[in-house]
Amino acid sequence: MKVILGGLAQPATSLANNTGTWRNFRPVYLQKACIDCKMCTIVCPEGCVYRVSEKKFTFNANYCKGCGMCAEECPVDDIEMIMEEK
Ligand code: SF4
Ligand code: SF4
Secondary structure: OOOOOOOOOOOOHHHHOOHHHHOOEEEEEOOOOOOOOOHHHHHOOOOOEEEEEOOEEEEOOOOOOOOOHHHHHOOOOOEEEEEOOO
């Protein structure tokens, strides 16, 4: 039997996975109490939260899977999760 070792076939393949289609909830960045801590960008497993300007963050809907980590970890509750309309 031939043993094939595991590994990535190509780099940067995560960009091809449109995880936004998995989403049942979406984050809403209230942009009212943000203290610019950037925790939401750090904890997002898809790396899809980005800073628009000082104390303003948003997410890329193509890759957000609605896990709620950003809202859970925001220290000032400036992110709400709402049901996605399908
Ligand atoms: S985690 Fe909350 S307070 Fe921190 S940057 Fe993100 S939205 Fe702002
Ligand atoms: S809900 Fe999850 S995937 Fe979507 S932006 Fe927040 S942390 Fe990222």
